[in-house]
Amino acid sequence: MxxxxxxxxxxxxxxxxxxxxxxxxxxxxxxxxxxxxxxxxxxxxxxxxxxxxxxxxxxxxxxxxxxxxxxxxxxxxxxxxxxxxxxxxxYSNVRPAKTTKGIKTRFENVNSVLFRENTEGLYSGLEMFDERLQISDSVARLTRVGCRKIIRAAFEYANKHQCKKVTAVHKANILKSAGALFLDEFTTIAKDYPHIQADDKIIDNMCMQLVAKPEQFDVIVTTNLFGDILSDLCAGLVGGLGxxxxxxxxxxxxxxxxxxxxxxxxxxxxxxxxxxxxxxxxxxxxxxxxxxxxxxxxxxxxxxxxxxxxxxxxxxxxxxxxxxxxxxxxxx
Structure with a gap:
C-alpha cells in the first residue's frame, strides 16, 4: 500500500x-x-x-x-x-493535451505533451521597483542547470513513449542571452537522442502553428512564462482546463x-x-x-x-x- x-x-x-x-x-x-x-x-x-x-x-x-x-x-x-x-x-511541469472522443472541439488528432520549466524565468521572483522613476523591473533568470534539467526530462519522456519529435520554444531573436542559453542546451542534449527529431520555434510563431496545425507537435519544451501560456492554449485545443x-x-x-x-x-x-x-x-x-x-x-x-x-x-x-x-x- x-x-x-x-x-x-x-x-x-x-x-x-x-x-x-x-x-x-x-x-x-x-x-x-x-x-x-x-x-x-x-x-x-x-x-x-x-x-x-x-x-x-x-x-x-x-x-x-x-x-x-x-x-x-x-x-x-x-x-x-x-x-x-x-x-x-x-522543475518539470508536465501537461498532456489529447483529443478525446465525445468532447467536441475545433481540432482532431491533437496528442502533445508540454514540458514547462517550473522554477526559473520570469517567475523567479526577482522584481524591483524604483519609486523615484516609477519603473518596475522583472528579471527572467535562466540557469544552464535549469535549462538542462527540463530539456533532458522532455527528451527522456519522448524516448520512453516513442515520440517522434521534441520542439523547443523560445524568443531568442529578442532575448539574446536567455534564448541562446536555452537553445544551446537544447542543441547539445538533442545529440544524445539522434532517433528523435529536434526542432525549435519562436514563441509567437508557435502560437500560430498550434492553432493552425496542432497535430504536428509531439513533445514541446519551453521556459516558465511561455510554458504557462502555451499549456493553457493546448488545453483549449482539446476541451479546456477542466x-x-x-x-x-x-x-x-x-x-x-x-x-x-x-x-x-x-x-x-x-x-x-x-x-x-x-x-x-x-x-x-x-x-x-x-x-x-x-x-x-x-x-x-x-x-x-x-x-x-x-x-x-x-x-x-x-x-x-x-x-x-x-x-x-x-x-x-
Whole structure:
C-alpha cells in the first residue's frame, strides 16, 4: 500500500477529490490517502497558507495529489503553487493535451505533451521597483542547470513513449542571452537522442502553428512564462482546463494537480467536473508504477466521456459530480 498526500484545496476541490477517492476505492487501487490542505482554507483556520503538517507529509510521502487552491488576493501573498514548486524544486511541469472522443472541439488528432520549466524565468521572483522613476523591473533568470534539467526530462519522456519529435520554444531573436542559453542546451542534449527529431520555434510563431496545425507537435519544451501560456492554449485545443491533467515533478518529489481554478461560484452545488483531477491521478498511478490500475481507470473514464449524456453539464450531460464518478465506476 503506497501512502500519498492528498490536498483537497477549496472551492470545488473537496467535491472533485471525493469523486476521485470513490473511483480509486472501487478500482481497488493500493493507495492510502494522508489528507492535508493549504491556501485560503488553512489561512482562515490556522493562519498559515502552507502548514508545517503539509510540508512534513510531502517530505515523507514524496507524492501528492492536489485539488485547486485559492491564494488570498490583494494581500501580497505569493502563489501557493509557485511556493510548492520552488520549495521542492519541482522543475518539470508536465501537461498532456489529447483529443478525446465525445468532447467536441475545433481540432482532431491533437496528442502533445508540454514540458514547462517550473522554477526559473520570469517567475523567479526577482522584481524591483524604483519609486523615484516609477519603473518596475522583472528579471527572467535562466540557469544552464535549469535549462538542462527540463530539456533532458522532455527528451527522456519522448524516448520512453516513442515520440517522434521534441520542439523547443523560445524568443531568442529578442532575448539574446536567455534564448541562446536555452537553445544551446537544447542543441547539445538533442545529440544524445539522434532517433528523435529536434526542432525549435519562436514563441509567437508557435502560437500560430498550434492553432493552425496542432497535430504536428509531439513533445514541446519551453521556459516558465511561455510554458504557462502555451499549456493553457493546448488545453483549449482539446476541451479546456477542466479535462486536462497536470503534474509538477522533481528528482525527489511529484505533485499531481488539477490545473483549473477553484470555481467558488459553483462550489457546493455538486456539478463540478472531476475529469482534470482524475486524469492527474491517473498520471500519478503511472508515476507510481501502478500501470494496470491507471489503465483500467483511464479506459473507464474514456468510455464515459464518449457518451456526453453520462457527463457533467459542462460536457453536455446532466450528471452530478458523484453520478459522473459512478458512471465511471460502472465501467471499471
Amino acid at each position: 503506497r501512502q500519498v498526500t492528498l490536498i483537497p484545496g477549496d472551492g470545488i476541490g473537496p467535491e472533485i477529490t471525493e469523486a476521485v477517492k470513490a473511483i480509486f476505492k472501487a478500482a481497488n487501487v493500493p493507495v492510502q490517502w494522508e489528507e492535508e490542505n493549504a491556501g485560503q482554507t488553512t489561512f482562515d483556520s490556522m493562519g498559515e497558507l502552507i502548514p508545517a503538517t503539509l510540508i512534513n507529509s510531502l517530505n515523507k510521502n514524496c507524492v501528492a495529489l492536489k485539488g485547486p487552491i485559492t491564494t488570498p488576493v490583494g494581500k501580497g501573498f505569493k502563489s501557493i503553487n509557485v511556493q510548492l514548486r520552488q520549495m521542492f524544486d519541482l 479535462v486536462v491533467a497536470g503534474a509538477n515533478i522533481g528528482d525527489e518529489m511529484a505533485i499531481f494537480e488539477a490545473v483549473h481554478g477553484s470555481a467558488p461560484d459553483i462550489a457546493g452545488k455538486g456539478i463540478a467536473n472531476p475529469t482534470a483531477l482524475l486524469r492527474s491521478a491517473i498520471m500519478m498511478l503511472h508515476h507510481l508504477d501502478l500501470k494496470d490500475e491507471g489503465n483500467r481507470i483511464e479506459a473507464a473514464l474514456e468510455a464515459t466521456l464518449a457518451n456526453p449524456q453520462e457527463c457533467t453539464g459542462d460536457l453536455g450531460g446532466s450528471a452530478s459530480t458523484m453520478q459522473f464518478a459512478q458512471n465511471i465506476i460502472s465501467k471499471l
